[in-house]
Amino acid sequence: MGLLVVTPAAPLSGLVASLWDCDLPRQAHAYDRILPSAAAQLVINLDEDETRVYDEHLRCTRNAGAAFDAPASRSVLIDTAEQVRVVGIVFHPGGAAPLFRERMDAIAETHLDLDALAPGQGRSLREGLLAAPNAHARLRLLEQWASERMQAACAARHPAVTHALRLLDAAPGVQRIDAVAACCGLSPRRFGALFREQVGLSPKRYARLQRFHAALAAARTDGRVDWAGIAADGGFHDQAHLVHEFRAFSGMTPTAWLARRGEWTRHVALA
Template identity: 35%
Template sequence: MFAFHPRSPHPALRGLVRGLWHYEESREAPQRRREMPCAEAVLLINLGPPIGVAWPDPATKTRFDTAAGFLARPHPAPARSFMGGRQRGVQVMLTPLGAERLLRCPISGVPAQFLDLRETLGLGGPGLAAQLAETTDPDACLDLLEAALLRRLAGDPPADAVAEAWRRIEASAGRIGIGALARDLGLSRQTLVRRFHDRTGLTPKLAARLQRFGAVIARLPEVPEAGWAGLAAEAGFADQSHLIREVRAFTGLAPAALLRRRLTDGLGFGA
């Protein structure tokens, strides 16, 4: 059983939150998953039995008990998750600028490791997690979580070159040229790269690559009739070889091998 309860972010969170959802899963046996790289920061609060996550070192697992959680910065490498057969939680996908607002500092300055809820949401983080764990209704959980984000992200998002660059990369699904983007913003390529990395922890090129990769992962439940070459063209890759190189770079596997690891119920990839 897997129950996925998504919610469209509040309009005030537009450009800061890509998505948020409540999930609940029950299996007959423990489950290990290979979690895909992404350009967003992941805020997760565990509301069920303990879970384990290994990132950035795939050999080192961190355990998160009930009413515990973390924020992980954008990561261009796969993570691994472990659960004993049941899990429940809430998850928020934050753009790097959304994570910056949540932390009140650029995410590029955050270590490449998990931040616990006290560091992420301030002193109210553990109390919020405990309240969420006691709330069984998915909509009520998301109401509480969204209200906490709105308080923490109060005020209008910054309107600057980096925010606009992120918006355009995201809107184009990574198909935009970085040189042309810099010119449109009135910056040199080097200046855009430096400012973007200082704020997001990613270069514009890497952010665009991750967006294209995400488009491929979204289509992997089935390969289109046109095959890998057709999928490469749809996702903005130069050709099939380009797609294969990028998937291997981000996951360590060729696309066909990754597809074979897709769980039979379609809910992620086996570790």
């Protein structure tokens, strides 16, 4: 039992950040809040043939056991009771669009059955994973499946999107998007459309989300958290601006997040 995370071999590593296998005891709390990410994820539940997400009013969206979490800039809740034997793929931002030949801006903020993107493959992939003898075998099978899809689609991120992501990630603040477009050799309009198509978020919203995650990383300390200092160092106008962005992306205040944060960066335990 435990969590196993591996980085795939090239060339799949150009689209996929990691493959993971989770086999853990049931949690004492009922729900986790999942903080938003521009990195799409494929999640396959091996304990139940279903995946569930909830909104702030605990209204449930049910998907098949193999489901795709599209890029998101809003948090959702998940049911911890079904998150005990799960495997998944975390894509780099912009990595899922070419592999599935799907516009990410058309499905952003949603959760879909894998069969909606890869018809007929959700059940067969899940059944193959259920038959695998251990975590390493499951991740080898998952990597083989993704590699075959990548080869069949001749999948690759657009070079301009790859360059833009590198620029935006190097300085996680809201940069002048027209300057980033110019560095990529594109007009602002063409750059924005291409970025949204592959990443699922506008360049500006992506930059804001990355700035939020940089603030989270800065706050993960054992000592007293200096929110004013994090706001100043992170490119926020002031601490009130940081709190506003925190609420917008996480649905929580920084203080509430601090009281409930746990071992996993994107998971916040709720009652």
